[in-house]
Amino acid sequence: MYKQIKNILFKLNPEYAHAIALTLIKFVNNLNLTRLFFKNTPSQSFPLLNLIFPNKIGLAAGLDKNGDYIDALASLGFGFIEIGTVTPKPQKGNPKPRLFRLVEHEAIINRMGFNNKGIDYVVNRLKKTKYKGILGINIGKNKDTPNEKAVDDYLLGFNAFWRYASYITVNISSPNTPGLRALQEKESLEQLLSALKNAQANIHALKNKYVPLVVKISPDLTDAALEELAHVLLAQKIDGVIATNTTIHRDITHAHANETGGLSGKPLQDRSTDIIKKLAGLLNNRIPIIAVGGIHDEASAREKLNAGAQLLQVYTSFIYQGPSLISKLALM
Numbered sequence: 001m002y003k004q005i006k007n008i009l010f011k012l013n014p015e016y017a018h019a020i021a022l023t024l025i026k027f028v029n030n031l032n033l034t035r036l037f038f039k040n041t042p043s044q045s046f047p048l049l050n051l052i053f054p055n056k057i058g059l060a061a062g063l064d065k066n067g068d069y070i071d072a073l074a075s076l077g078f079g080f081i082e083i084g085t086v087t088p089k090p091q092k093g094n095p096k097p098r099l100f101r102l103v104e105h106e107a108i109i110n111r112m113g114f115n116n117k118g119i120d121y122v123v124n125r126l127k128k129t130k131y132k133g134i135l136g137i138n139i140g141k142n143k144d145t146p147n148e149k150a151v152d153d154y155l156l157g158f159n160a161f162w163r164y165a166s167y168i169t170v171n172i173s174s175p176n177t178p179g180l181r182a183l184q185e186k187e188s189l190e191q192l193l194s195a196l197k198n199a200q201a202n203i204h205a206l207k208n209k210y211v212p213l214v215v216k217i218s219p220d221l222t223d224a225a226l227e228e229l230a231h232v233l234l235a236q237k238i239d240g241v242i243a244t245n246t247t248i249h250r251d252i253t254h255a256h257a258n259e260t261g262g263l264s265g266k267p268l269q270d271r272s273t274d275i276i277k278k279l280a281g282l283l284n285n286r287i288p289i290i291a292v293g294g295i296h297d298e299a300s301a302r303e304k305l306n307a308g309a310q311l312l313q314v315y316t317s318f319i320y321q322g323p324s325l326i327s328k329l330a331l332m
């Protein structure tokens, strides 16, 4: 079924096709017809971050930036859903075109640039959501916020979303917001994470809710930068790491290969696994790892778990393969 729909969708421009696909999934869910089209996902509970995940396959950030499709996406059987990246103020993102399919490689290049409707809109969506499962909310900074003031933007995100989030992801690894990745460097990272840990402790003390803080990192870190980053994560007692975001490197040839932006999908697989292996060695089981980057079948999912990850997320392969992928990977 997804194959037929995909044949039509892939004839349209990618950004438009994403919007139509999400609207379709929502429409089917609203009519309570999801089970007619998609298989039930087997569940195998897995405890992590003080939460019980119904399976290890989550949806990565970026597909549902504004929380418009949470109930519909959850109906497809994901063990957890991550929405965002959300910035304090709404922003349009980069000019179009900014999303490119590299079909032969089952890959995508995007330079969306955190297009999103901002915190207030997303909080309103969350109030209307019926989903009771595990929800990650991924936060970022506005493009026009200088890095010296980035902490303020992330605190706005944390303070707006703690009530609704099972965990909050601190995104400092998108290649499409100029300067964002510099927040992964020691001093900026210490400053950012200690402010967020304070906010987390305050909410824990005042509201008796501990919201795990998870940091999403780039696949393009050097060994030295990764080592320094791991030390900061440990020192700050961060609850989890998502590895990885998209890469700016290109080890492929394709008509779109030179488009600026982050590459995801199959060509990201090895780079992401390599970072996870190194990170697992540095963290030594003291911080759990959520793997993302090029997971597209059982073997690539198993590879991430063997590298040291506890949970998995997908984005690009979900676009290429559709919902059947989820049930295939749910029993890992």
Ligand SMILES: Cc1cc2nc3c(=O)[nH]c(=O)nc-3n(C[C@H](O)[C@H](O)[C@H](O)COP(=O)(O)O)c2cc1C
Residues within 6 Å of the ligand: 060, 061, 062, 063, 065, 084, 085, 099, 108, 110, 112, 114, 138, 171, 174, 216, 244, 245, 246, 264, 265, 266, 268, 292, 293, 294, 295, 313, 314, 315, 316, 317
């Ligand atoms: C079109 C697109 C938009 C994305 N937007 C975000 C985002 O807003 N925030 C984020 O943390 N990651 C974002 N990502 C990165 C994904 O969450 C994921 O880390 C990356 O694509 C690697 O996984 P994959 O190979 O399974 O796609 C985006 C990816 C794509 C393809």
